[in-house]
Amino acid sequence: MYINGAWVETDQRFTVTNPANGEAIGEVANAGPEHIEGAIAAAHDAFASWRKTTAYERSALLYRAWQLMLEQKQELAELMTKEQGKPLKASLNEVQYGADFLLWFAEEAKRLYGHSIPSARADQRFWVQKQPVGVVGAITPWNYPISMITRKVGPALAAGCTVVLKPAESTPLCAMAMFRIFEQAGFPKGVLNLLTTEDPRPVGNAFCDDPRVRKITFTGSTAVGKLLNERAGRHIKRVSMELGGHAPALVFADADPVHAAKGLSLVKFLNTGQACISPNRILVQREVMAPFLKELGKRIAAMKAGNGMDPDTRIGPLINEAAISKVDNQVKDALSKGASLLGGGERLLTPELAGGHFYAPTLLADVSPEMLIYREETFGPVAAVVPFDTEEEALAMANDTHYGLAAYVYTENLSRAMRVFEGLDFGIIGINDINPTSAAAPFGGMKESGLGREGAQAGIEEYLETKLGGIAVAGG
Incomplete structure (x- = not known):
């Protein structure tokens, strides 16, 4: 000391x-x-x-x-x-x-x-x-x-x-x-x-x-x-x-779904998902769901888990056993309630990883409000994707949380960007931007x-x- x-x-x-x-x-x-x-x-x-x-x-x-x-x-x-x-x-x-x-x-x-x-x-x-x-x-x-x-x-x-x-x-x-x-x-x-x-x-x-x-x-x-x-x-x-945070990411049909998937794959798995601004619920308009999931799944599948000193490592360990248990419990709960597993979904226990706290980068589709992952902060490498139909529905779903730290929006419509920015009850909002933080910018949450x-x-x-x-x- x-x-x-x-x-x-x-x-x-x-x-x-x-x-x-x-x-x-x-x-x-x-x-x-x-x-x-x-x-x-x-x-x-x-x-x-x-x-x-x-x-x-x-x-x-x-x-x-x-x-x-x-x-x-x-x-x-x-x-x-x-x-x-x-x-x-x-x-x-x-x-x-x-x-x-x-x-x-x-x-x-x-x-x-x-x-x-x-x-x-x-x-x-x-x-x-x-x-x-x-x-x-x-x-x-x-x-x-x-x-x-x-x-x-x-x-x-x-x-x-x-x-x-x-x-x-x-x-x-x-x-x-x-x-x-x-x-x-x-x-x-x-x-x-x-x-x-x-x-x-x-x-x-x-x-x-x-x-x-x-x-x-x-x-x-x-x-x-x-x-x-x-x-x-x-x-x-x-x-x-x-x-804590429970950040929503809203991907509208007027956005490029491939570009959105690329950006959200980076911020979702930042620090192995152990970031308070990490998107916990990825809300995607149905019209672009298929290309979005295809690109996101491809990028997640390419993420290598391992020791952070290895230059090829993209996914590090979770901090402890309790973190592993929390993530695994959320995934199992979601699957038991109808979510679709498109990748990952398990602890990694290969010989080179068995001594650490590694969980496979995971992609869940068809996530719905009754699932734990829809309500609780995950703090782990799980992308939970939720479909929506209208802007009003997306805003209501995004704000349906006790948390209010960060949110993300992908849209090419300026009017929509302004409406959604003003309608989201979150302190930090990235619009087509996955890194809305800086020493020069105020950081903090609502609720x-x-x-x-x-x-x-x-x-x-x-x-x-x-x-x-x-x-x-x-x-x-």
């Missing part, structure tokens, strides 16, 4: 394994109550001085961390592939994406503008100033173990907050590598603190209950987000939540997919308080 500018070891440790083969790749310290207290205390003490640093000083440190990330891009990506499982090319892309947030917020640090407001009174002036919230408790997920750190830490530091980070128990090594970069960049002690733990609950509880922690930022499941939000609400804490936004100018606002000054001007 990294607490108050020093690396801390403990007798209590836990093992980190490679999900592609089950091999142990490291051991890390397991935080106890004294470490949680020490990290929060360090962040609280450091906040008094860190908040007074100039925007230019904070910007320079973030810029240096960005440079170091790029210099160490290959090493970070290889570590991510070994610890999380995604193909090396995808890991390299994630490191670049993660670095983008440091660069973006290095620039945003210098743009924390206030403003003045005219008063109805001649002898009064108003001014508005932004100031940092305080100590931030950050909880990051295993599916994007580096970029989700920088997407939270970057704006928090730029705003003048201090941070205690708890990474996912499956991917602490990536977090440790990032904190070595922050250390090399020269951030003052106590400004950044890292708690690694096999049991996330004590840290989460401390973030919610300790009055010194003024803000919680969490990326993970909706179920856990609700628990954190409820507990933090007892103390009126600021929270931002990036939670049970979250609160607040990350990235863009909106991302730094999550870490700022608005302060009003009213001044009486005498004489003159």
